[in-house]
Amino acid sequence: MEIGFPNHPRRNLLKEIEWIGKNGFDFVDLFLEEDMATPEKVDVNKTRELLEKYDLGIVGHTAWYMPIGSPVKALRSACIAELKRYFRTFAELGVEYVNIHANWPGGLFTDKEGVKFQIETLKKLVEEAKEFGIKLMLEPLDTRFDTVKNISSILKAIPELYLHLDIGHTSLYGRKPEDFIKKFHARLKHVHLHDNNKSRDLHLPLGCGSIEWEKILKLLKKYYDGTITLEVFSRDRDYVLLARDKLIELWNKL
Numbered sequence: 001m002e003i004g005f006p007n008h009p010r011r012n013l014l015k016e017i018e019w020i021g022k023n024g025f026d027f028v029d030l031f032l033e034e035d036m037a038t039p040e041k042v043d044v045n046k047t048r049e050l051l052e053k054y055d056l057g058i059v060g061h062t063a064w065y066m067p068i069g070s071p072v073k074a075l076r077s078a079c080i081a082e083l084k085r086y087f088r089t090f091a092e093l094g095v096e097y098v099n100i101h102a103n104w105p106g107g108l109f110t111d112k113e114g115v116k117f118q119i120e121t122l123k124k125l126v127e128e129a130k131e132f133g134i135k136l137m138l139e140p141l142d143t144r145f146d147t148v149k150n151i152s153s154i155l156k157a158i159p160e161l162y163l164h165l166d167i168g169h170t171s172l173y174g175r176k177p178e179d180f181i182k183k184f185h186a187r188l189k190h191v192h193l194h195d196n197n198k199s200r201d202l203h204l205p206l207g208c209g210s211i212e213w214e215k216i217l218k219l220l221k222k223y224y225d226g227t228i229t230l231e232v233f234s235r236d237r238d239y240v241l242l243a244r245d246k247l248i249e250l251w252n253k254l
């Protein structure tokens with residue numbers, strides 16, 4: 001198991017990677033997002049140098065608010081054009097797996113229509129990503145639409161799409177991350193880990209919310225030994241480091 005941390009996309013990317021490297025993480029979960037980490041602002045050479053300096057791996061992450069499931073076709077097409085720019089930068093940095101977040105139209109539109117819109121966009125994105133040697137992973141979001149059933153419909157329609165499990169998101173609305181692990185472990189390529197009270201997406205350090213970590217990680221460890229990002233958003237990053245110690249301790253004793 002490898003543990004990573006994301007850069008804050010509204011801060012200087014190189015300084016963020018420096019912090020991640022100095023603190024001994026295994027990889028950077030590279031958030032290429034507005035407004036400080038968009039492709040035109042990334043210094044690819046300097047970023048590569050830093051990754052090498054600290055022997056850091058890299059996983060690609062795009063903005064959670066990309067409207068890939070919008071009922072507006074022009075917005076879905078714009079997503080493809082925009083994300084192609086991101087794929088290019090990821091490829092230059094040697095990224096193999098990139099996440100795309102689920103996105104739901106809501107309002108007057110049904111789950112089924114949301115699934116259809118996303119399948120249409122994701123099929124095209126998978127093909128575009130291939131040109132850059134990149135594989136895509138779908139991350140269920142924190143909405144009531146991100147059910148095993150809906151995510152399953154998307155994954156079934158696109159065999160080349162992988163699952164990126166976010167344990168915090170899949171613990172909301174009475175959902176269980178275990179159900180996603182049992183159903184999709186063969187297609188699981190990346191994990192986000194953070195705690196919450198099971199009703200709001202709080203991104204807390206593990207142990208500060210009510211998620212049953214022992215139970216979930218025990219099941220996860222049965223099938224998975226890959227990259228896990230501590231997606232903990234605390235102003236004081238000492239909590240991130242403490243969460244990492246707790247994760248290693250728990251993982252090793254399971």
Ligand SMILES: [Zn+2]
Binds near residue numbers: 139166231
């Ligand atoms: Zn996440």
